[in-house]
Amino acid sequence: MIRLDDLVAFLDAYMGASDVVARIDPHMANGLQVRGRDQVRTIVTGVSASVRFFEEAVALGADALVVHHALNMPAGIHFDQLFVRRLRVLFDHGLSLFGYHYLLDSHAEVGNNAQIITRLGARPTQRYTDDGWGWVGDFETPVDRDALLARCAELFGQEGVHYPFGPASVGRMVALSGSGAPRPPDLEWLIRHQVGLFVTGEPRESSREMFREAGISCVAAGHYATERLGILALTEVLRREVDAEVHFLDLPNPV
Template sequence: MKREALTRYLDDQLDSTRFRDYCPNGLQVEGRAEVQHIVSGVTASLALVDAAIARGADTLLVHHGWFWRGEEGRVTGFRKARLQALLKHDINLIAYHLPLDGHVEFGNNAQLARRLGWSVEGRFGEQDIGWFGRLPQPTTLAELATSVAAGLGRAPQVIASGASPEQPMHRIAWCSGGAQSLFELAIAQGVEVYLSGEISEQNVHLARESGVPYIAAGHHATERFGVQALAAHLTERFGLTCEFVDIDNPV
């Protein structure tokens, strides 16, 4: 498949121009014109670039790419090492950040809901990046934490409110990654618990004072499934070889 045809298709599918983002979405580094073998992953770290090279891939498809707004612009040190490895082996880098969080089918939020059995009722926040809905059945906080741990393969951090841990919950809001800033807006949706990848200091107090627990399930852990779903779609639609490589990240 031609690189330009693939990037046009992905831009259209993910509606990438709709989002005001912190980085460029789509093709970030140009490699080979013909795409046959894609390695996908969460973040375009040097370890993932090396994995793509070892597997003979021509394209790297990620959620966290490069060229973030406000970061150092000089290509030195680790930035040089990453870019040099990619260019030396003529590998494309394609990245989608917010478009891959918010997509209704392939997005991280959609895939979290599917994996954990939550039904979707609506969205909230700037650019509708937060989601809310219902748990599959009345669930205690301890039961929900156990379910999240099983689904994501790691124990989450749970900041409990003053509510009884045995009180059954029905409605949940969530946003993958570092969506600490959406917590107050999530509470306004009338939910009983909020889940994101990370938590900030001030949100510990908000969880305790609002009565709405906060589950911090891991930035990396909550954002592994969107890029996998997108890559699986490309395999089914175009017959491309796609491999997901999970570079361990405890955060």
């Protein structure tokens, strides 16, 4: 068992919570969002908060929940029905809710994007985007493009959308999970830095032809699938470092 305050201190220190993060990602939680009971025996982790997630976590005996997507705060002071229903489940069961949005994308070890790069056999070498949401990864030796695309399908558990427009051998890749499809100025950066593969969750309608014209391959493997790896890695950290029972609750979503 661990005190809630000690769990907050551990997670915030490990994940790197700070005032800077709040400015980068002002609308999503990057820390404790809802405070529940003071003693935590069981932690349940997952990708996204929802009533279904809360109820299944309660069945596992949860005291605290740790997710990538916590509660989206409604605009202004109007709390809509969905938001209130989710809060009611948390309050009724004394559950604490932690969310790590930006921090679980950007973290150098357990972050979604560092995990994608590492699991595909590359090494995270520099942050991608000014705010560091994604990561650039370099392979020790170039990898066959088609073999790498097949490895992506295996890693994410689904084919997703593949645009095999890049070079036959990939030496450098970028991972920007979730809704990370690049816009035209981003493509210019990718071209200049000789990126051969871009991995994200969701493509835009314009993505296919932009990648074709840029000569870069893209895998859009699904928002959920690309943001599952980080919380899985954080789950293993919690199991090692925290005196509590820890469960990962998987609610797959093909999107």
